[in-house]
Amino acid sequence: MASLFYLHPFTSSSNFSPLTHQKQETISRKPKPILHVKSTITSSSLTEVDSDIPKPVKTFWQWLCDEGIVTSKTLVKPSVVPEGLGLVAKRDISKNEVVLEVPKRFWINPDAVAASEIGNVCSGLKPWVSVALFLLREKFKKDESKWRYYIDVLPEVTDSTVFWSEEELNEIQGTQLLNTTLGVKEYVQSEFLRVEEEVILPNKKLFPFPITSEDFFWAFGVLRSRAFSRLRNQNLVVIPFADLLNHNFRVTSEDHAHEVRGAAGLFSWDYLFSLRSPLSVKAGEQVYIQYDLNKSNADMALDYGFIEIDTGRDAFTLTLEISESDEFHGDKLDIAEMNGLGESAYFDMKLGESLPQSMLPYLRLLALGGTDAFLLESIFRNSIWGHLEQPISRSNEELICQVVRNACKSALSGYHTTLEEDEKLLKGGNLDSRHWIAVGVRAGEKKVLQQIDDIFRERELELNELEYYQERRLKDLGLVGEQGDIIFWEPS
């Protein structure tokens, strides 16, 4: 999701009470029908929200109004929706109409951290780690924080796989998502231990409250699911209020968020985060955006805690590697690097799409040996990639088919259920949200693996019909006759 975090310097004392995870009133995130609201805005309806929204959301809304973030031009208001909280249209909205604007002084991003009391001690940190510490500090400050009303409406957890129990993770046994999730958890934990030792513990005055690894994961989860990253000049920014927008697959463009200059109060001008509605929306309906068209379901599960079925997000990443024990390791690595690849190469395969570009040449390079090894000689260095784009020899092509098909079989045997079982579960429709994600992701990976296996199975059947390097070469030299017969002597 594109977003930005920005922080305002604050002047409060450092007299914090220990962090608790209890809110005064928790927000029910159970699906509820979308609420319908009035279709016109009057001055009295500026601050009006649905009466049944949770108290923290009402207070947050009042704060947005008091701070001038919500004005008569704001076309949306918060509501409880199937995705948790969301923003619904106050009146009919046309496609591309600006629905909300948030001045830069309310953005939470590394610049905001730098300008805050913890700016000095955070200067060498990774941007996301500094923003995570900032959020945690504001959370612990409670009533002392300028951001308290915003923090009060943030969820404690999402369905991101980072927050799943052991039992829930068992449901994604054998998936790439499980490996990624474990890797991310390990990474976040190590970042926590480092920042705890280097920043939190040595600066007790700035962090006079215990920060646990659980707290740090909360901040990581907030950033991962709510930060915008595609604003001009902004790689990581949280925009309070705008981050209530949910995702919908019907939105197929990503350019709805813009940084513009405009009035940010009665007498002031500032940069504004400006959000245009990607679709036309009727009063009372939810305004949606597209979080990221390129993310796979595994990425969506990890970042946001939801997936889409049948929208082309099923994917599997094939990792190929030039083995260190390969007698031609050095030459192969040289050729790969000359063509923008390395010792390892990752190919993202999406359901319904053809093989990623460069995958076949890279595979043929890995399999090159025996009587084809002459192509690795340096005189071929500038032309070899062009040759690898087409079949080299029957044995080379056969080997790549075998290697890929074996890899697919081995990956498929690592799941504890079959695709048919998964599809039955998905059709049954009785799964809770995490189980649904687990079954959807593992089914998607299997479909892609089967698709890859099918491609190479068909290729195996064509091995006798393919044209290989030597034949092409002879043709180029005019040494192959019309019937494919080799001409040893030019007829005079």
Ligand SMILES: C[S@@+](CC[C@H](N)C(=O)[O-])C[C@H]1O[C@@H](n2cnc3c(N)ncnc32)[C@H](O)[C@@H]1O
């Ligand atoms: C940027 S926040 C949007 C506001 C959020 N619904 C809330 O209650 O605070 C992103 C989170 O909203 C939820 N979400 C957004 N779009 C969704 C969708 N299409 N399906 C399910 N959950 C969604 C997910 O929990 C996601 O991590």
